[in-house]
Amino acid sequence: MALLRVAGLTVRYGALTALADMSWQVEAGEILGIIGPNGAGKSSCFAAVTHAVRRDGAVWLADENVTSLPTHVVARRGLRRTFQQNAFFGELTLLENAMAAMLREHSTSLLRSIALPWQERAARRRAEGAAAELLTSFGIGPDDHGKRPGDIAYGTQRLLSVVLAYGAGARALLIDEPAAGTGGTDMQRLADLLVELRRRGVAVVVIEHHMDLIMAIADRIVVIDQGRKLAEGTPAEVQRNAAVLEAYLGRAA
Numbered sequence: 001m002a003l004l005r006v007a008g009l010t011v012r013y014g015a016l017t018a019l020a021d022m023s024w025q026v027e028a029g030e031i032l033g034i035i036g037p038n039g040a041g042k043s044s045c046f047a048a049v050t051h052a053v054r055r056d057g058a059v060w061l062a063d064e065n066v067t068s069l070p071t072h073v074v075a076r077r078g079l080r081r082t083f084q085q086n087a088f089f090g091e092l093t094l095l096e097n098a099m100a101a102m103l104r105e106h107s108t109s110l111l112r113s114i115a116l117p118w119q120e121r122a123a124r125r126r127a128e129g130a131a132a133e134l135l136t137s138f139g140i141g142p143d144d145h146g147k148r149p150g151d152i153a154y155g156t157q158r159l160l161s162v163v164l165a166y167g168a169g170a171r172a173l174l175i176d177e178p179a180a181g182t183g184g185t186d187m188q189r190l191a192d193l194l195v196e197l198r199r200r201g202v203a204v205v206v207i208e209h210h211m212d213l214i215m216a217i218a219d220r221i222v223v224i225d226q227g228r229k230l231a232e233g234t235p236a237e238v239q240r241n242a243a244v245l246e247a248y249l250g251r252a253a
Contacts, residue, residue, distance in 0.1 A: 001063065003028040003203040004079065004172040009048045009057035011041075011227075018044040020227045022057070026172070026203045026220075031194060033218035033235075034207045037247065041227040042207045043084070046174045050074055050081050061172060078171030084180060086161045088149045094160060095145040098131035101167040130168070138163045138193050155186025159193055172203040179210045191217055215239070223247070 002025035011019040019041045026032040034042050048055040051071050058067045061079050069077070088097045135145060140159060144152050149160060158178055166173060175194070179187050187210065194217055197204050208214040214221065215235040223231040223238060225247045231238055238244050 002026060003062055004205070005060040006049055007058045009045065009055055011044045011048050011053055011055045018227055019048055019055070022048070022224070022229055024222050024229070024232065026205055028203050029198055029201045030219045031198050031204045031206060031217055033214040033221040034205060034224060035209070035214060035221060036224035036230070040224045042224055043176060044227070045224065046081055046176055046207065049174060050079065078169070080165045080167070080170045080172070081174035082161050082165045082176055082178065084177045086149070086157050088160060088164055090149055093146050093148055094135060094140065094152070095128065095131050097149065097160070097164055098134050099127045101164040102127060102130055102134065134163060138196060139189055155182050155189065158182055158186070159189060162193060166197065166202070170202060172205070173197060175204065175206045177207055177209060179208055179213050187213060
């Protein structure tokens with residue numbers, strides 16, 4: 001059974017149809033790439049999946065229909081996303097950002113914090129340990145944990161945004177152009193992170209313009225053009241598809 005499945009997603013902004021009858025699915029431990037020209041409807045697709053915009057269609061997370069659930073509830077169920085711009089608390093350290101991302105799993109109630117302060121201190125130590133392990137396990141080493149996001153390299157900031165979205169363990173993670181502005185070693189670190197998410201059993205969906213990256217790591221690819229699904233298949237199948245070559249890959253050549 002697919003861990004995340006969407007069917008018939010349609011998004012309209014007035015007279016403009018940004019997304020039309022979009023359907024795809026992704027299994028646990030699989031990377032699905034979504035590609036297409038600028039303005040094709042890729043980000044609208046992510047917004048529709050997470051119920052951040054008004055849309056028609058349906059979304060299932062495992063065997064649960066989450067179509068009508070608000071965005072924050074869907075996130076608590078384990079369906080989360082990143083954005084094209086980095087998203088973190090700029091005044092907090094990386095470790096504190098990671099602790100905030102895992103807050104629900106390690107926080108104590110206000111009453112317990114007042115009546116049993118030693119339990120609050122113990123919970124904070126556990127949260128710090130879990131946050132440090134989260135960052136380190138995805139390639140952000142201890143030397144950076146005490147820094148603020150603005151004080152680390154841009155490539156590490158891109159990694160951090162993905163790690164924070166994953167938090168204590170997303171089940172399905174939608175990642176919007178993670179390689180934007182990166183290259184070389186930073187892109188390889190990002191590729192390693194995405195592969196690690198797949199190894200952990202996350203259903204990963206990636207919007208990406210860097211064709212070398214997406215063709216190397218994706219198990220399957222969905223191509224969107226003018227709000228509609230143009231093609232779907234393995235990277236090799238997509239690269240051979242004449243309609244794709246004309247609509248997207250050929251334009252970029």
